[in-house]
Amino acid sequence: NQTAAVIGAGIGGIATAIRLAVKGYPVTVFEANTYPGGKLSAFEEKGYRFDAGPSLFTMPQLVEELFILAGEDPREHFTYERLPDICHYFWDDGTWLTASANPDQFAQEVEQTLGEPAAHVRNFLQHSAFQYDITEQLFLKDSLHKASTWLSRKALRGYLNFPRLGVLGTMNQANEQRFQQTKVVQLFNRYATYNGSDPYQTPALLNMIPHLEYNIGAYFPKKGMVSITESLIALAERKGVQFRYQSKVERIQVRDGKAVGVVVQGQEIPCSIVVSNMDITPTYRKLLPTEKAPERTLQQPRSGSGLIFYWGVRREFAELGVHNIFFSNDYKAEFEHQFQYKTIYYDPTVYLHISSKIKKDDAPAGGENWFVLINAPANEGQDWDTIIAQTRQAILAKVSRSLGVDIEPFIESESILDPRSIELRTSSYQGALYGTSSNNRFAAFLRHPNFSSRIKNLYFVGGSVHPGGGIPLCLFSARIVAGMVPETSS
Numbered sequence: 001n002q003t004a005a006v007i008g009a010g011i012g013g014i015a016t017a018i019r020l021a022v023k024g025y026p027v028t029v030f031e032a033n034t035y036p037g038g039k040l041s042a043f044e045e046k047g048y049r050f051d052a053g054p055s056l057f058t059m060p061q062l063v064e065e066l067f068i069l070a071g072e073d074p075r076e077h078f079t080y081e082r083l084p085d086i087c088h089y090f091w092d093d094g095t096w097l098t099a100s101a102n103p104d105q106f107a108q109e110v111e112q113t114l115g116e117p118a119a120h121v122r123n124f125l126q127h128s129a130f131q132y133d134i135t136e137q138l139f140l141k142d143s144l145h146k147a148s149t150w151l152s153r154k155a156l157r158g159y160l161n162f163p164r165l166g167v168l169g170t171m172n173q174a175n176e177q178r179f180q181q182t183k184v185v186q187l188f189n190r191y192a193t194y195n196g197s198d199p200y201q202t203p204a205l206l207n208m209i210p211h212l213e214y215n216i217g218a219y220f221p222k223k224g225m226v227s228i229t230e231s232l233i234a235l236a237e238r239k240g241v242q243f244r245y246q247s248k249v250e251r252i253q254v255r256d257g258k259a260v261g262v263v264v265q266g267q268e269i270p271c272s273i274v275v276s277n278m279d280i281t282p283t284y285r286k287l288l289p290t291e292k293a294p295e296r297t298l299q300q301p302r303s304g305s306g307l308i309f310y311w312g313v314r315r316e317f318a319e320l321g322v323h324n325i326f327f328s329n330d331y332k333a334e335f336e337h338q339f340q341y342k343t344i345y346y347d348p349t350v351y352l353h354i355s356s357k358i359k360k361d362d363a364p365a366g367g368e369n370w371f372v373l374i375n376a377p378a379n380e381g382q383d384w385d386t387i388i389a390q391t392r393q394a395i396l397a398k399v400s401r402s403l404g405v406d407i408e409p410f411i412e413s414e415s416i417l418d419p420r421s422i423e424l425r426t427s428s429y430q431g432a433l434y435g436t437s438s439n440n441r442f443a444a445f446l447r448h449p450n451f452s453s454r455i456k457n458l459y460f461v462g463g464s465v466h467p468g469g470g471i472p473l474c475l476f477s478a479r480i481v482a483g484m485v486p487e488t489s490s
C-alpha cells in the first residue's frame with residue numbers, strides 16, 4: 001500500500017503533492033497552520049488586501065506546468081499579466097528611473113537618465129541570459145547529488161564555459177568592471193537580494209537573475225500572489241490530495257533505515273514515502289532528533305530575512321508603480337550592517353510594492369496597499385523592537401523626502417512581520433526568507449540534497465534545500481523530488 005505524506009503546505013509541498021498524486025500516490029499534506037501557502041499567503045485589514053510574502057513573480061510557466069501535468073488548462077484556473085515596467089527607482093539626490101520591461105527601452109532609459117552607454121546594459125543582459133542558460137540544467141533542474149547530473153552533455157557545456165560563468169569573482173566586482181556609473185552598479189547589485197544574499201560576497205554567477213525579469217518577464221497574477229497558492233491547492237484537491245490543517249508533524253518515524261510514517265498529535269500515521277517541506281534545520285532537530293544530522297550543511301549561514309510593514313495608505317501616488325525602490329546612499333555599508341553586524345543600517349534601501357496599482361480592488365478607492373520591505377539579518381536574538389521602531393522612522397523619513405509628502409498621516413492600518421514572526425509562522429530557521437545564503441561560491445553545493453542518503457524513502461522540498469529559495473526554485477525542487485520518487489506499482 002503506497003502512500004505519501006507531505007509535511008507542510010508551502011509552495012514546495014503543494015507542488016510535490018500535485019506531482020505525486022499525478023504519479024498515482026494517495027497523498028496527505030499535514031500543515032501546522034490553519035491556512036496553506038506558508039510564506040505565500042495573504043490577509044486583509046480595514047479594506048486593504050495584502051500578499052504577506054512574495055511580490056515578484058517570474059517564470060509563471062512553472063506554475064502552469066503543474067496544471068498541464070494534471071491534464072488541465074492552466075488558463076481556466078490561473079491567470080496573470082506581464083508588467084509593463086519592472087521597477088521604479090528613486091535615489092536621494094532626486095534622480096529617478098522607470099525600468100521598462102522592454103530591454104532596449106530600458107537600456108535607452110539608463111543611458112539618458114544615468115549616463116551609462118545603452119550598449120553596456122544590453123551586453124549585461126545578454127551575458128545574464130548566457131549565465132542562466134548554462135546553469136539552469138545543472139543547478140536548477142537536476143539533483144546536484146547524483147552522478148548522472150555531472151556526466152550529462154549539459155554539464156560538459158558548463159565545464160567548457162566555466163571561466164565565463166562568474167563563479168570566482170563577486171557580483172559587485174563584475175558589475176563595477178562592466179559599468180561606469182555607480183547607480184547602475186547599485187541597480188544590478190540589488191538582484192543579490194532576490195535570494196537573500198550580499199552583492200559584495202555572492203558570486204557574479206548570480207548576475208543571471210536579471211535575465212528572468214528583463215528577458216523572460218516580470219509578471220503579476222490577476223488575483224494576487226496568493227492565487228498561486230489557492231489555485232494549486234484547488235488543483236491538488238481535484239487530484240485527490242487530502243490537506244489536514246492545524247496538524248503539526250511532531251516526528252518522522254524511521255524503522256530499519258526507512259521512513260515509515262509521521263507522528264501527528266501523538267498518533268502515528270503510516271506511509272511509504274515522506275516529503276518534508278519544513279525547513280531542513282528543524283526537520284532534523286525536531287522531527288528526526290535521534291538521527292545523525294548533516295552538521296556542516298545545517299551550519300551554513302542563513303540568507304537574509306525581512307522586516308515588512310503592511311500599510312493601508314489613504315492616498316494615491318502617481319509617481320509610484322507596482323514595484324518601487326528607494327536606494328540607500330551607501331549600499332556597501334547597508335550590507336555590512338545586515339551580514340556582518342546583523343542589524344539594519346540607519347539609511348536602508350526601501351522596497352515598496354503596491355499591488356493595488358494593478359489590482360484595483362486591493363485598496364479602497366483613493367487608497368493604496370503598501371507592502372514595505374527592508375532587508376534584515378536572520379534572527380539571532382537581536383533587540384527587534386528597538387530595531388523596528390528606528391527603521392520605521394527611517395523609512396518614513398526617506399520615502400516622505402522622495403515623494404515630497406509626509407506619509408505618516410495617511411497610514412490608516414499597519415501590520416508588521418519581522419524575522420521572529422516569520423520563524424514562528426513558517427518554522428523557517430532564524431526567519432530566513434531563502435534558506436541558506438548564497439554568499440559563497442560553494443553555497444549551491446552545500447545546500448541539502450532533495451533526498452536523504454541515510455534514510456530511505458525520505459525527501460526534502462522547498463526553499464531551504466536544493467536548488468534554493470524563491471517561488472521558481474521551490475517549484476524546481478518539487479519537480480526534482482517527484483522525479484526521484486519511485487513509480488507506484490498500481
Ligand code: FAD
Pocket residue numbers: 007008009010011012013030031032033036037038039040052053054055056057247248249250277278279306308373422425426427428433434461462463464469470471472474
Ligand atoms: P514555506 O513557505 O516556508 O512553508 C512551509 C510550510 O510548512 C508552512 O506552511 C509551515 O507552517 C509548514 N510546516 C513547517 N513545519 C511543519 C510541521 N512540523 N508540520 C506541519 N507543517 C509544518 N520569493 C519569490 O519568488 N519572490 C518574492 O518576491 C519573494 N519575496 C518574499 C518576501 C517575504 C516577506 C517572504 C517571507 C518571502 C519571500 N520570497 C519570495 C520567498 C518565498 O516566499 C519562499 O522561498 C517560498 O514561498 C518558500 O516556500 P517553501 O515551499 O519553502 O515553504
